[in-house]
Amino acid sequence: MTPSTMSYPILDPGKPVAVRAGQTAxxxxxxxxxxxxxxxxxxxPLTPEQAADLNICFLKDTAENIASASVPGGAVGVISYTPAGDEGLFxxxxxxxxALIPQRGDGFGERLFATAQxxxxxxxxxxxLIDSDSPTVPVAAFKQAIAELQRxxxxxxxxxxMDGGxxxxxxxxxxxxxxxEIAWSTSSVFAETVAAANKGDIEVVVLPLxxxxxxxxxxxxxxxELLDDALPPFATLAGYRAEHTRAYLRSLRSRGGEN
Known part of the structure; x- marks a missing residue:
């Protein structure tokens, strides 16, 4: 029997969806x-194929982390993806x-702003707007973000x-x-963003590093963190367990692909 394929709806900003009042995406x-x-x-140190496989693990873990943080009806998970036309790869x-929504815009800042809009x-x-490079963000950070935005x-x-972004x-x-006018991909992104918010008199709530x-x-x-139970030195909370990433890193270690 051929396994069924699970695909996801693609959101269209020109066609608002029925959502609970105040719901967070x-x-x-x-x-x-x-x-x-x-x-x-x-x-x-990884091959391109290994890096792509690890990327899939990051994506699965981040999505599951978000789902675990989402109070039913209070928040929903979305993938803002690029390039358009590759939605089937998810x-x-x-x-x-x-759900999915295609990115638009040229630079990274444009794509972030357009996704929010x-x-x-x-x-x-x-x-x-959440990066796809941090599979172990503590679930408490996502829950705090949702709660703050719903006030x-x-x-x-x-x-x-940690890198300043x-x-x-x-x-x-x-x-x-x-x-x-943010210097993207530099160590000043976080500081510049907070400064822009302060200049615009926008309240800023800072989550755990x-x-x-x-x-x-x-x-x-x-x-x-995942294989040796060694929390990052700056951590004040335990990270998400990220089981897909954990299993893949364990397989790499057993084959000598990552030491």
Whole structure:
């Protein structure tokens, strides 16, 4: 018997969906998982195929983490994906109640802003934009983000990353000033974003510090966390267990593919 394929609805900002008042969209910013196109800075030490497989594990774990944080009716999971036309590569990877929305825009900041704008146009009361490089973010951080965004009044929620960027930004309005003239892919992204919010008199709620996995050094940090139970030195909370990533790293270690 051929296994059934699970695909996901594609959201259209021109056609608002029926959502619960104030519902939060938790949107993972993701590239379609093709070898040589994702996690390229992890190759070496990994092969392009291994990096793509690890990317799929990150995506599965992040989606399941989001699903576990989502109070029924209060938040939903979304994948904001690129390139358009590759939505089929996400089949069977996500929890059943996830949806997809294509990214638009040229630079990274444009794509972040457009995703926030499009999801708010779909009818959601707030949006979290979440990176796909942090599979062990503590579930408490996602729960805090949802709770803060569902309080009255405007604010942003931001999760600082160890490299100076952020792993999550949550908004109730699509503030363009938070994405314009930011030096993306530098160690000042978090600080510049907070400064832009302060300049615009927008309340800022800062989540616990965590880390992105995008090079050999942070891959070692992840491996230590998941296989050796060694929490990152800055951690104040236990990370998500990330079982797909854990199993894949264990298989790499057993084959000598990651030490």
């Amino acid at each position: 938790l949107a993972v910013m993701a590239k379609a998982p093709r070898a040589g196109k994702v996690k390229t800075r992890l190759s070496p 089949d069977n990877l996500l929890p059943v109640d996830f 499009d999801l708010l146009s779909c009818g959601y009361g707030s949006v979290c 009255e009044g405007d604010r942003i929620v931001i999760g600082p990353a 952020y792993y999550l930004i949550g908004l109730k309005q699509a503030h363009p000033e938070l994405f314009a 965590w880390y992105d996995v995008d090079d050999g050094e942070t891959l070692e940090l992840l491996t230590a």
